Amino acid sequence: MAAISNSVVHLTMRFGATALSTGTGVLYKRGEKHFIVTAWHNVTGRHPETMECLSDTLAVPDNIVATIAISYSGYGSNRMPLVLPLVGEEQALFYVHQKNWPRVDVVVIPFDPTVDHIMEHWSDGEIQKKISFRPQHVAEKGLSTEVNPVQKFLVPDEGVARKWLQTVEVTEELFIPGYPQNIQDYYAQPVWKRATIASSVQDGWNREPKFLVDSASKSGMSGSPVFYYSPNGEVRVN
Numbered sequence: 001m002a003a004i005s006n007s008v009v010h011l012t013m014r015f016g017a018t019a020l021s022t023g024t025g026v027l028y029k030r031g032e033k034h035f036i037v038t039a040w041h042n043v044t045g046r047h048p049e050t051m052e053c054l055s056d057t058l059a060v061p062d063n064i065v066a067t068i069a070i071s072y073s074g075y076g077s078n079r080m081p082l083v084l085p086l087v088g089e090e091q092a093l094f095y096v097h098q099k100n101w102p103r104v105d106v107v108v109i110p111f112d113p114t115v116d117h118i119m120e121h122w123s124d125g126e127i128q129k130k131i132s133f134r135p136q137h138v139a140e141k142g143l144s145t146e147v148n149p150v151q152k153f154l155v156p157d158e159g160v161a162r163k164w165l166q167t168v169e170v171t172e173e174l175f176i177p178g179y180p181q182n183i184q185d186y187y188a189q190p191v192w193k194r195a196t197i198a199s200s201v202q203d204g205w206n207r208e209p210k211f212l213v214d215s216a217s218k219s220g221m222s223g224s225p226v227f228y229y230s231p232n233g234e235v236r237v238n
Contacts (some may be wrong), residue, residue, distance in 0.1 A: 006069035006077055006148035008177045008190040008225065009036055013043065013061040020045060020055045024178035024190065026225040027068065028108065029149035035108040036066055036084075038223030040101060043086055043094055043109065048102035062087050065120060066111070067188045071146050079188045082117040084109060113147045150225065155235060163237045164228065165201055172197050176215055178224030193217070195226065 009025040025038035041048050045060035053060065063085050071077040086093055086109070097104035155161055174197065177190040184190070195215035199205050205212060213226065228235075 003148075004150070004153040004227065004229075005177060005189050005192075006071070007150040007153065009038075010067040010079075010179050010184060010188050010190070011036075011038060011042060011223065012065040012067075013045065014063050014065065015057075015059040015061055016063075018057070018059065020057065020059055020061055022179060022182045022220045023222040024220065024224040025066065025109075026223075027111070027147055027149045029151050034111045034113055034147060034149060036068075036111050037106065037108050037225075040096060040105045040107045042223050043107055044102070046102070048105045051102070064109070066109075068111075068113075069148055070113070071148060077148075080117075081119055083120055084111065084117070113145070160235055160237070164235055167238050168197065168201050168228075170197050170200060172228075174213055175227045175229050176213075176217065176221065176224045177227070178221035180218035180220050182220045190224075193221070 007027045009027055011023040011025050012019050013021045013023065021042070023038060023042040025036040025042075028035045028037045041054060043061055043064065045054050046052065047054060063083055065081050066084050067079045067081045069077050069079050084093075094107045094109040096102070096107050101107075174195045175192050176195050177192045179190060180193065193215055195213040197211065198214040199212040201211045204210060217224075
């Protein structure tokens, strides 16, 4: 289970250098491109139903600090606080649901792990240093880097996942790794919280393809992925 934590991303939403809120995302890969998946309200700073600003400052984010686990060949992994812009000169730099945003409270933020990124190190609430994370410099030293999209840890047979969704029952256990109340250690690893399925997966909720889970969730968990995890590697269907 510890390995899949490396696909979970800590997020700090900011306006300029002012931190507005914290949240959680997960690294996702489609084709050869990488994305950070998180909640729409995280990156817009607005409530998905009322559209009101969530921050007492009435500011909305224009960048995020995404703390991403990067693995080095032969040297384990380390989490890097990379600064990613959310807005360009003419448009937002993330994708929303084509039809049902903001009601579908999800966005994907493109992330290219092969290019240079600015890193910021904080101390006592102030920025102490800005440096660049340069994958090319790492390659010049004979090392290689890679990120950890969630697909590395999922069941490779999609048919198993579909069958599980068709047969899973209320009260079965799930896990939600994230950063409740911004809790994290020196390595910025997420905290795993338990959840139980609280409504029928097959029947949906309000005639929509979604279901409820019961968990003691807190601020900072917005955008967290939800996993079904089997310690012995078995997925039982029926």
